Amino acid sequence: MDFVVRVYEVSANFPKEERYGLTSQLRRCAVSVPSNISEGAGRATKPQFKRFLEFSMGSINEAQTQLELASRFKYISDDICGQLLDEALQIYKMILTFTTL
Numbered sequence: 001m002d003f004v005v006r007v008y009e010v011s012a013n014f015p016k017e018e019r020y021g022l023t024s025q026l027r028r029c030a031v032s033v034p035s036n037i038s039e040g041a042g043r044a045t046k047p048q049f050k051r052f053l054e055f056s057m058g059s060i061n062e063a064q065t066q067l068e069l070a071s072r073f074k075y076i077s078d079d080i081c082g083q084l085l086d087e088a089l090q091i092y093k094m095i096l097t098f099t100t101l
Helices: 002-011 022-041 046-072 078-099
Strands: none
Touching (some): 002 046, 002 078, 022 046, 046 078
16 A cells, blocks of 8 residues: 555656556556455455455556656656665565465
């Protein structure tokens, strides 16, 4: 959830022409991570939960790609991008741990 808030804060400074492009896409995939975890936790079986965890992993990977693009377009600094990528990697590792249980 903290990652989502941070993504929203950082992406608020993206150019207005990106409102329906990179800004929207980055925010959607960031929100998708905790949303899929929550939805999966409410499922009846472990395989169903695991499937939603895998969706979350895909979303965090997508967010990493979009953060890299934002950095290359100079919408965010390399420092901010690095921090968010590190946070995304930690989230990915946490989700991965749950998929092996």
